Amino acid sequence: MRAIWKGAIAFGLVNVPVKVYAATGDHDVSLHQVHNKDGGRIRYQRVCEIDGEVVPYSDIDKAYDDGERTVVLTKDDLAALPSEGSREIEVVEFVPSDQVDAIMLDKSYYLEPDSMSPKAYVLLRKTLEQTDRTAIVRFSLRQKTRLAALRVRGDALMLQTLLWADEVREASFPSLDQPVKISKKELELSASLVDSFSGDFEPDQFADEYQQELRTLIEAKLEKGDALDTSETFGEREEETGGEVIDLMDALRASVERSRAARGGNDEAASKDAPKRKKKPAKAS
Known part of the structure; x- marks a missing residue:
């Protein structure tokens, strides 16, 4: 560093x-803009609106405009603060x-x-x-x-x-001013759903899927060029439809059951693989 x-x-x-x-x-893949007709690089230039000349960065100062007057602040002015x-x-x-x-x-x-x-x-x-x-x-x-x-x-x-x-905005939403009744059963199911997803946060277990897919796309384009079929690389993309309006209780129950089933499958797979793995010591309660 x-x-x-x-x-x-x-x-x-x-x-x-x-x-x-x-x-x-920043781990993002660096991309630049090109003309889609011929692939020519698009570049931005600092052009003076008075003489139309391209101005090097070393010749650029800053200015403040109050609507009626403009005051120029040079590098020396700012350094004097x-x-x-x-x-x-x-x-x-x-x-x-x-x-x-x-x-x-x-x-x-x-x-x-x-x-x-x-x-x-x-x-x-x-x-x-x-x-x-x-x-x-x-x-x-x-x-x-x-x-x-x-x-x-x-x-x-x-x-x-x-x-x-003064840079932090307050959350002020009229919809949150309306009284909302939450039943005891809804709260219990919601807490159960949270519990089924509970775990310790390990940042290295998460990856930037978009950047991984972008790198895969770039490598495929380098190999196959314009003949690339993205469906072969990523599979067919499923059409997204509008969210179906369902009952909150039904959604909570279904979510808890699906999470438990997924955890059950993972636990079963882990138990089959147990002889190959070294058991971690149990945490003290």
């Missing part, structure tokens, strides 16, 4: 130098970790100690672990002031930028 930023966490008189790394990456030049990750407060609403989480970054001794870094990490607290911090990155949650992930400190309060 390559560090994208360097700075220091500051709380009180304690200073923790760190390097910042992007914690996530005090927060832009700051290399400090300022701790504002330490809050209970469960108070950070997941809807506010944005991008994630790993922090690496950037000093000869990682003692201050480890001390902060252990303190957050023992107190079950998350540090709310402020810092500037790429011409933006950021609010972020500083927390522990494994042996590393992680910085997760937060959306500002």
Whole structure:
């Protein structure tokens, strides 16, 4: 990984130098646009609307228009902002970790100690672990002031930028204002259905099916070109019809029965295969 930023966490008189790394990456297949008639690459250019000339990125500034006047902001203007030049990750407060609403989480970054001794870094990490607290911090990155949650992930400190309060929309739906009566039996069946699907979340058990299929399609096109028959590659696509309106209780019962049957089949297959597998120790209740 390559560090994208360097700075220091500051709380009180304690200073923790760190390097910042992007914690996530995009696995999507990279595609570009082409003309469907001849396959020519479609490219976008930055053209000045006054002289019609293509403008290199280095000659482009930013501007603000209030409807009547326009003010141009040069790179030097923006660099002169005090927060832009700051290399400090300022701790504002330490809050209970469960108070950070997941809807506010944005991008994630790993922090690496950037000093000869990682003692201050480890001390902060252990303190957050023992107190079950998350540090709310402020810092500037790429011409933006950021609010972020500083927390522990494994042996590393992680910085997760937060959306500002006015960037989070409230859910206000008139349909939810209507009184709804849920019977005890419906709630029991629904809970039973949830129980039948219960398990521990293991992220590596899930895959991006669309990207897998897209790679399969690309490989098939590379091999067969325009002669490719997608039905041979993926099978015939079933026509989707409008959802049938059925009774909620019937749907819950059918769902529970189908889930139990599926689990039963899996359990039976697992028992046949049991001699080949090493049994896991039972968890203490």
